Amino acid sequence: MTMKLTELAVGDKATIVDMSGCSRMIQKRLTQLGIDDCAEVCVQNKLPFGGPCFIQCENQCISIRKKDAMSIEVCQESVI
Amino acid sequence: MIALLGNPNTGKTSLFNALTDSYEYVGNWSGVTVDKKVGNLRKGGELVDLPGVYSLNPVSKDETVVSTFLIEGNFDSLINIVDASQLNRSLHLTIQLLEFGCPFIVGLNMADVAQTRGIKIDVEKMANFLQVPVRSIVARKKQGIDELEADLINIKKQQEHGQVILYAKPLEALIQKLEGILPLDLPINKRWAAIQYIDDNPVVKAEIQKYMNDETMNEIVNEHMTRENITEEQLRRLIRQGREKYIHNLIAEVVNDQQSGEKSSTEKIDKFVTHPVLGIPTFIALMYLMFMLTFNWLGFPISDLLEGVISGPITTGLEAGLTFIGASAFLESMILDGIVAGVGGVLVFVPQIFILFFFISLLEDSGYMARVATVMDRLMQVMGLNGKAFIPMIIGFGCNVPGVMAARTIEQPRERLITILLTPLMSCSARLPVYALFAGAFFAQQQAFVVLSLYILGVVLALLMAKLLSKSMLKSEESFFIMELPPYRIPQPLTLWRSTWEKGKGFLRKAGTYIFAGSVIIWLLTYTGPGGIGVEMNDSFLAAIGGWFSPLFAPLGFGTWQASAALITGFLAKEIVVATMAILYVVPEASMHLALSEAFTPIAAYSFMVFILIYVPCLATVAVIKKETDSMKLTLFSMAYAFILAYGLSFLIYQVGTIWFAG
Ligand SMILES: Nc1nc2c(ncn2[C@@H]2O[C@H](COP(=O)(O)OP(=O)(O)OP(=O)(O)O)[C@@H](O)[C@H]2O)c(=O)[nH]1
Ligand SMILES: [Mg+2]
Numbered sequence: 001m002t003m004k005l006t007e008l009a010v011g012d013k014a015t016i017v018d019m020s021g022c023s024r025m026i027q028k029r030l031t032q033l034g035i036d037d038c039a040e041v042c043v044q045n046k047l048p049f050g051g052p053c054f055i056q057c058e059n060q061c062i063s064i065r066k067k068d069a070m071s072i073e074v075c076q077e078s079v080i
Numbered sequence: 081m082i083a084l085l086g087n088p089n090t091g092k093t094s095l096f097n098a099l100t101d102s103y104e105y106v107g108n109w110s111g112v113t114v115d116k117k118v119g120n121l122r123k124g125g126e127l128v129d130l131p132g133v134y135s136l137n138p139v140s141k142d143e144t145v146v147s148t149f150l151i152e153g154n155f156d157s158l159i160n161i162v163d164a165s166q167l168n169r170s171l172h173l174t175i176q177l178l179e180f181g182c183p184f185i186v187g188l189n190m191a192d193v194a195q196t197r198g199i200k201i202d203v204e205k206m207a208n209f210l211q212v213p214v215r216s217i218v219a220r221k222k223q224g225i226d227e228l229e230a231d232l233i234n235i236k237k238q239q240e241h242g243q244v245i246l247y248a249k250p251l252e253a254l255i256q257k258l259e260g261i262l263p264l265d266l267p268i269n270k271r272w273a274a275i276q277y278i279d280d281n282p283v284v285k286a287e288i289q290k291y292m293n294d295e296t297m298n299e300i301v302n303e304h305m306t307r308e309n310i311t312e313e314q315l316r317r318l319i320r321q322g323r324e325k326y327i328h329n330l331i332a333e334v335v336n337d338q339q340s341g342e343k344s345s346t347e348k349i350d351k352f353v354t355h356p357v358l359g360i361p362t363f364i365a366l367m368y369l370m371f372m373l374t375f376n377w378l379g380f381p382i383s384d385l386l387e388g389v390i391s392g393p394i395t396t397g398l399e400a401g402l403t404f405i406g407a408s409a410f411l412e413s414m415i416l417d418g419i420v421a422g423v424g425g426v427l428v429f430v431p432q433i434f435i436l437f438f439f440i441s442l443l444e445d446s447g448y449m450a451r452v453a454t455v456m457d458r459l460m461q462v463m464g465l466n467g468k469a470f471i472p473m474i475i476g477f478g479c480n481v482p483g484v485m486a487a488r489t490i491e492q493p494r495e496r497l498i499t500i501l502l503t504p505l506m507s508c509s510a511r512l513p514v515y516a517l518f519a520g521a522f523f524a525q526q527q528a529f530v531v532l533s534l535y536i537l538g539v540v541l542a543l544l545m546a547k548l549l550s551k552s553m554l555k556s557e558e559s560f561f562i563m564e565l566p567p568y569r570i571p572q573p574l575t576l577w578r579s580t581w582e583k584g585k586g587f588l589r590k591a592g593t594y595i596f597a598g599s600v601i602i603w604l605l606t607y608t609g610p611g612g613i614g615v616e617m618n619d620s621f622l623a624a625i626g627g628w629f630s631p632l633f634a635p636l637g638f639g640t641w642q643a644s645a646a647l648i649t650g651f652l653a654k655e656i657v658v659a660t661m662a663i664l665y666v667v668p669e670a671s672m673h674l675a676l677s678e679a680f681t682p683i684a685a686y687s688f689m690v691f692i693l694i695y696v697p698c699l700a701t702v703a704v705i706k707k708e709t710d711s712m713k714l715t716l717f718s719m720a721y722a723f724i725l726a727y728g729l730s731f732l733i734y735q736v737g738t739i740w741f742a743g
Contacts, residue, residue: 020313025139025491029562031320032134034169044347048356051458052467052561058168059197061350061565063454065461068560 005072006053008043014074015040021071026064034058041074081118081126081154082232085146085177086161087170088132089566091189093117094219095161096129099229103582104129105482106220106575107444109453109471110564111489114142116149123229128155134169136176137281140491147283150180151268157235158184159228164194164201164216167335171327172320178210179272181242185213185231192218193567200336209330211243220572242269247322250308251315254278257300263291277301278315346447346567353448359455366448370439371535375516376528379432383516386431390424410614414603417666422599425662425672426591426655429513434584436509440478441579445571449474450563457561463543464550466490466561469499473542476506477535478583480701483508484708492559498549500708501718504697505542507535509587510654514692517658521673522685530686534693541694541725590653598649598656602663617664636691636727637684637734647691653698683737687730694726 002017016039019027035041035057044061045054052063084092088110097103100119105112110132117129130149131142138144149155160177162170177184188203207214213231217224246252258274266273266288276284277297288294305311353362373379398420402412443449449471457467468490476483483503490496507515515531523530605622609615617623626641629648633639642664650657665675680688696719697705706715 023558023560025560026562028137028139029134032139032169032172033564034172036317036320045350045354046356047354047359047455047458049458051356052454052563054350054354054454054565058166060166060169061346063450063457063561063563063565065457065561068562 002073002075005041005043005055005069005074006046006066008074008076010043010046012076013040013042014076016072017075018073019071021073022068026068030062030064033060033062035062081128081156082121082235083116083128083130083149083155083158084161085130085150085158085173085184086132086187086189087134087163087166087173088112089564090132090161090163090166090170091219092132092161093129095159095187095189095217095225095228096127098219098222098225100127103578105582106579107449108447108566108569109444109450110566111140111142111486112444114145114485114488116145121229121232123233133173135173136180137276137279138283140489141496142488144283147281150182151283151287153182153267156183157232158182159187159232160184161187161189161219163190164188165190165197165199167199167201167331168327171330172323174210175245175323175326176272176276178212178243179245179269179275181269181272183235185215185228185235186210187219187228188214188216189219191216191224192221198337202334202336205334206330209333220575242272244271245322245326247275248318250304250310251278251318251322253308254301254304254315257304258297261296261300262288266291275319279319280312280316344567349568350451350565353451354455359451360459363452363455366443368532370436371532372528373439374432374436374512375531379435380516380527382431383428387428390420390428394424395420410607413607414600418599418603418607418663419596421662421666422602422659423591423596425517425658426513426595429516429658430584430587430591432516433509433512433587434580436512437478437583438576438580440474441576441583442571443474445569445575445579447566447568450565453563454565459543460546461559461561463546464495464559465498465546466492466495466559468561468563469495469502469546472499472503473506473539476503476508478509479586480504480506480508480697481704484701484704487708494550494553495559497709497714498546498553500705501549501714501721502542502545504701504705504718504722505538505545505694507538507693508654510590510698511692513655513658515689517661517672518676518680518685518689521676522680522682530689534689537690538693541729545721545725587655590655594653595655595659598652599659599663602645602649602660606663622664635734636730637687637738638680638691640679642679643688647695650692651696651699653700654692657692681738683734683741686737687734690733691726691730694722694729696722696726 008014016037039057042056043053044056050066052065053069054061054063084096086092093104093106093113096119099121101122102119104117113129113131119127121127130146133143133146136147136150138147160174162174174186203214203216215224215228215231217228255271255274258277259270262270262273273284273288353359399416402415453467453470456470460467460469472483472486475486480503483506484500487496487499490499515534519527519530602622606617606620607614609620611619622645623641626645629644630639630641633644646657646660649660662672665672702715702719705718709715
């Protein structure tokens with residue numbers, strides 16, 4: 001089941017399914033950083049009042065605005 | 081000429097400094113170096129430091145510098161710095177260099193970080209895989225530097241025709257088609273150019289257009305896309321996937337990864353400094369700490385001590401010496417009333433300025449800057465700006481010139497422009513002596529508080545102006561924000577000292593040149609007048625010049641010729657204001673504080689400080705604004721708005737304040 005990246009709780013891990021909803025610049029930068037479809041990300045922190053959210057991927061931490069995080073679709077593997 | 085190329089924040093400048101014995105700006109965030117810098121290699125030849133890039137396909141202005149540099153081809157070879165702890169990400173750039181086909185070697189930096197993380201890389205296997213020499217180095221500890229230097233000599237013998245990394249079928253066919261129609265005289269590798277063209281690289285596109293009409297290329301791409309039923313997006317993805325596959329194979333062969341899953345100290349610190357509630361208070365507390373140490377707890381007593389030495393033993397010593405050699409009254413007055421008063425008046429504040437620079441260097445090198453930018457982004461967004469604007473602003477507290485330069489990392493042109501225009505409102509270290517002098521003279525009890533209010537006023541005004549400017553300027557493009565948060569690094573004492581010294585040196589140099597010359601000229605203008613030499617100060621040329629402007633400032637509370645003269649000289653460099661004041665109010669046997677308090681009322685003094693904070697960026701800042709905006713109109717605007725704002729605000733403060741305290 002897919003959901004928005006912002007719907008994940010802090011500390012949750014998920015796999016990116018689709019990020020074509022982001023603005024082109026953000027998409028370009030994220031791919032450059034190795035954050036692309038199928039990448040596994042972890043939400044590390046969310047700032048209040050709609051502030052940026054911190055995502056971790058492959059040993060690096062990146063912050064993006066909530067608006068952009070909202071347009072990233074992720075999928076959380078069901079815990080068995 | 082050899083150039084350094086690599087991802088942002090991987091230690092390129094650190095290596096540059098080690099190889100050229102120079103000291104360029106190092107800091108722990110992405111985008112410290114924003115322009116190319118040339119230095120001389122220890123073993124002869126030139127080395128160029130470039131801004132960091134993830135790809136040869138640029139997003140922001142500093143990245144364009146790199147692509148352009150590469151295409152222009154004015155270099156012999158490259159050193160590609162690869163972050164050993166971020167191998168996957170770094171190698172995308174390496175592949176593009178392999179395809180580009182210029183001689184280069186790989187400097188595998190951050191070997192120490194990789195080691196602590198449990199990543200083992202077989203350097204020899206990696207060199208075999210890439211067909212390029214690879215050296216493991218620790219740039220900031222200068223480990224492996226000598227070996228790398230030795231490699232540099234052999235570098236030129238390498239192949240130059242570029243490696244071919246095969247991509248998936250539909251993409252590969254297109255690449256070959258485009259490669260075929262590129263003009264023969266195109267001076268760059270055609271396969272590389274074709275791939276970059278498909279990847280929508282604006283710099284490469286512009287370069288190709290110089291040699292041919294790219295209409296035909298466009299048609300071929302479109303036709304190919306319809307035939308293969310593939311989108312542009314998918315083509316680009318295929319490029320990435322092709323590279324990823326290559327990297328995957330490389331890593332499988334050369335890396336032995338035994339990473340432990342334990343939480344790093346970076347995460348622990350971040351829990352605190354980027355805490356949803358505590359984030360902003362932490363920042364304010366840090367700023368407050370830095371401020372109090374500079375002005376109150378540490379800096380003030382030291383400056384006080386120094387003032388005692390300069391006005392006491394040094395002055396009496398010089399006096400005795402001058403009398404001993406029988407110097408003329410003219411010379412004696414020039415040295416004591418001009419140079420010692422002027423330059424000494426500024427030098428007194430050196431300790432405070434060094435403390436401030438020390439803290440700014442600490443913030444830069446620790447990794448905190450990127451966190452501040454993120455924590456502040458929400459607020460800045462409301463103001464029509466970007467969290468990244470906070471980095472130029474903090475640097476601007478030291479000096480506005482590098483602050484304005486640092487705005488280059490802001491990708492969005494409009495936000496970058498606004499940041500450039502507003503950074504001069506940050507109270508730089510050159511304004512610090514003025515505050516310290518006036519606050520000491522008029523508000524001895526609340527000294528720190530008064531100075532703090534000026535710093536805050538600068539920030540608040542900048543934010544309000546940002547709102548105003550972003551509302552009135554065209555909303556050209558959508559704003560966006562993305563920031564990498566590098567791991568915290570404990571700054572090395574030596575680096576910290578060097579970077580403090582580098583900043584402070586500029587101040588000392590100014591004291592020795594501008595302020596020295598300024599002091600002599602100002603003294604000369606006070607010593608001479610229409611009536612001849614050795615006139616009363618009030619009949620001097622300077623009094624005449626200042627008097628001409630003083631009515632303009634009378635409504636602000638400081639309509640004296642002395643204040644006007646100081647303001648005019650202050651345009652050159654704001655420290656000169658203090659030098660001028662020290663010369664003009666020099667009173668033997670009495671403190672300058674006393675002389676000042678006769679010339680200004682406390683409200684006029686505050687109004688004067690506010691005016692100094694805002695009135696016009698200094699000459700060096702104006703020059704850098706001109707260079708960065710490339711527009712005379714905007715440069716003039718930056719001066720005009722500052723002057724109007726300063727005038728209005730000082731007027732308000734003085735007029736309202738006078739009525740308030742009179743009533
Ligand atoms: N642990 C470790 N830190 C390093 C090493 N080399 C550089 N650093 C640190 O990494 C940070 C970035 O160094 P810079 O030399 O400014 O990096 P840069 O590649 O020039 O960065 P940009 O100009 O922003 O692209 C600084 O805090 C350095 O002290 C290294 O080998 N090991
Ligand atoms: Mg650098």
